[in-house]
Amino acid sequence: METMVLEPETLKYWNLIKDASFKVKDTLISLLWKSMFDEQIVSATKPLTDEQRLKEITEIRKHREKELWAKMPVIKPEDIKISPWVENIVKDVPKIPEDTDYDKVKLDYLMEKYG
Numbered sequence: 297m298e299t300m301v302l303e304p305e306t307l308k309y310w311n312l313i314k315d316a317s318f319k320v321k322d323t324l325i326s327l328l329w330k331s332m333f334d335e336q337i338v339s340a341t342k343p344l345t346d347e348q349r350l351k352e353i354t355e356i357r358k359h360r361e362k363e364l365w366a367k368m369p370v371i372k373p374e375d376i377k378i379s380p381w382v383e384n385i386v387k388d389v390p391k392i393p394e395d396t397d398y399d400k401v402k403l404d405y406l407m408e409k410y411g
Contacts, residue, residue, distance in 0.1 A: 313321065344352065 313324065316324075
């Protein structure tokens with residue numbers, strides 16, 4: 297036995313034809329059957345090639361990514377604050393000077409450790 301679940305968008309159409317006579321339903325089915333072989337419908341339902349499908353998926357992904365980034369709040373550096381418990385942990389650690397050359401520090405460490 298087959299079960300059919302109506303989607304909300306199709307429910308209004310079903311309500312229009314559910315009480316129609318057999319003749320009306322038969323006519324609608326015949327029109328739909330004939331229209332299946334209409335050139336526009338056949339071309340619209342023609343399966344996509346792998347290249348077309350990949351292009352379509354890529355476009356959808358780019359569009360969704362753009363929507364996602366549009367919804368993201370913009371965080372500015374002045375909005376970022378260090379929580380008090382983190383400040384408590386690092387209160388005794390001296391600050392690193394602004395002009396520190398991190399590449400040189402890394403190289404010195406590696407030379408000291410591995411020679």
